[in-house]
Structures are given as structure tokens and as C-alpha cells.
Amino acid sequence: MADRRADRRLRVRFDDEAFALDVARYRPGTPARVAAERAREAFASEGVHRTQLEPCAAEGRDGTQLAGRVKVYLPPEAVEPPFRMLFSPVIVAGGLELAYLAFGVGHQPKGSRARTVYEIAHRRVHGRWPGT
Amino acid sequence: MPKPHRLLDHYVRKAERPGSRARAGVVLVRRTPATIQAVRTITLDDPEFAGTYAVECLPDGRLLLEPDTGPSEETILQRVGGRALTSEEFAEEFGDPPAHGEG
Numbered sequence: 174m175a176d177r178r179a180d181r182r183l184r185v186r187f188d189d190e191a192f193a194l195d196v197a198r199y200r201p202g203t204p205a206r207v208a209a210e211r212a213r214e215a216f217a218s219e220g221v222h223r224t225q226l227e228p229c230a231a232e233g234r235d236g237t238q239l240a241g242r243v244k245v246y247l248p249p250e251a252v253e254p255p256f257r258m259l260f261s262p263v264i265v266a267g268g269l270e271l272a273y274l275a276f277g278v279g280h281q282p283k284g285s286r287a288r289t290v291y292e293i294a295h296r297r298v299h300g301r302w303p304g305t
Numbered sequence: 306m307p308k309p310h311r312l313l314d315h316y317v318r319k320a321e322r323p324g325s326r327a328r329a330g331v332v333l334v335r336r337t338p339a340t341i342q343a344v345r346t347i348t349l350d351d352p353e354f355a356g357t358y359a360v361e362c363l364p365d366g367r368l369l370l371e372p373d374t375g376p377s378e379e380t381i382l383q384r385v386g387g388r389a390l391t392s393e394e395f396a397e398e399f400g401d402p403p404a405h406g407e408g
Contacts, residue, residue, distance in 0.1 A: 194375040198356040228399045233408035263387030291408030298378045
């Protein structure tokens with residue numbers, strides 16, 4: 174029997190402040206900005222299909238600790254999607270929903286000082302950067 | 306007159322000596338034009354440092370820039386009005402993370 178949970182969509186609640194800060198790291202019209210804005214538009218109106226979600230690692234290679242959070246890869250149609258949107262699953266009025274947590278690149282190019290989406294999410298969850 | 310963020314870049318690069326706090330994600334820069342002093346956050350448009358930074362003026366006149374990561378998860382959940390899943394509820398719903406350890 175198929176898992177009925179896999180067939181549903183989960184409502185997403187976006188935090189305007191967090192989302193605005195995340196997209197401000199990318200110029201208008203760049204692939205990252207477009208991917209984030211399209212994802213928000215789609216997720217806010219249609220929700221996220223359960224099969225798109227993947228649990229984050231409790232202990233990532235980069236030292237991030239994001240047990241209990243989930244992510245989607247963006248753009249969804251890309252062969253190797255460079256961006257991620259992370260969510261905190263929440264129970265609201267007895268139902269499972271997703272709270273927006275962070276958006277950004279999954280891996281920074283070598284030598285880059287910019288933070289990955291996992292590092293930003295870790296900071297929002299734990300109040301400090303990973304490894305500090 | 307260079308744009309403020311270009312000046313910041315200059316001082317950021319100066320701060321990148323071995324042992325500099327810049328390597329720990331905190332950038333110390335010297336005081337730059339008056340346009341910087343009046344604000345609490347600043348948005349840089351440089352490809353390497355793009356983003357919004359919280360600005361603190363230290364007593365000795367240096368500026369401390371730290372990436373502004375916005376609200377905590379706790380604040381976000383309070384705004385949503387929901388509660389986080391227990392570890393048991395999460396495992397039941399989403400299972401185990403993949404083994405690639407990406408994050």
C-alpha cells in the first residue's frame with residue numbers, strides 16, 4: 174500500500190524578514206534570486222510536495238547541526254541544483270506545516286568567504302556559527 | 306570618491322592577515338566615511354561579500370561588521386504560532402537523512 178503521506182503537499186509559511194535578508198545576498202535577476210522568488214511564489218500558493226523534501230543531516234561535513242529540519246533542492250528541474258531552501262516542520266492547529274528557515278547555495282566555490290545556506294540555518298537555529 | 310562598500314573592501318582585505326578575526330567570520334574594519342556611522346546595518350553589493358551586515362562602532366573607532374542573519378528560528382516559530390516536531394514525530398514523518406552528509 175502506498176504511503177499516503179508522500180502524496181500530500183505541505184503548507185509553507187514564509188518569514189518576510191528572513192527571506193528578504195537571504196535574497197538580498199543576490200542581485201535581482203541572478204539565478205539564485207530567480208530560484209528563490211519562484212520557489213516562494215509556488216510554495217506559498219501550492220505548498221511543497223512531500224516527495225521534494227529531504228531531511229537535513231544531524232551532523233553535516235561542514236559542522237552544521239540541523240537535525241529536525243528539511244530542505245528542497247532548487248531549481249527543482251536542474252540536474253545538479255545549486256540552491257537549497259530549508260524549512261522547520263511545525264505543528265500548527267494540529268496539522269503539519271513548514272516554516273521557512275533559510276535560502277542559499279548548498280556549496281560555496283572554493284576560496285569563497287560567503288556562507289552556505291546550512292551555515293546560515295545553523296546560526297538561526299543555534300545562535301552561533303558552526304564550529305564556534 | 307569611492308563608494309562606501311569599495312572602501313570597506315579595502316579594509317576587509319587589510320584585515321585578512323593570518324590570525325585575523327576575519328577568518329572566523331567576523332570582519333574588523335577601520336572607521337570609514339560618515340555614511341557608515343549613521344546606520345546599524347549595511348548591505349554590500351560586492352560578489353565576495355554581498356549581503357547585509359550588522360555594524361557596530363567600537364570604542365576605539367573601528368567598525369565591527371558581522372553578517373546579519375536575521376531572526377532566530379525561535380523567533381520565526383513564534384511568528385508562525387506553531388510548535389516544532391518532536392524527534393519521534395520527525396522520524397515518523399521524514400525518516401532518516403541521506404548518508405551524503407551535505408548538511
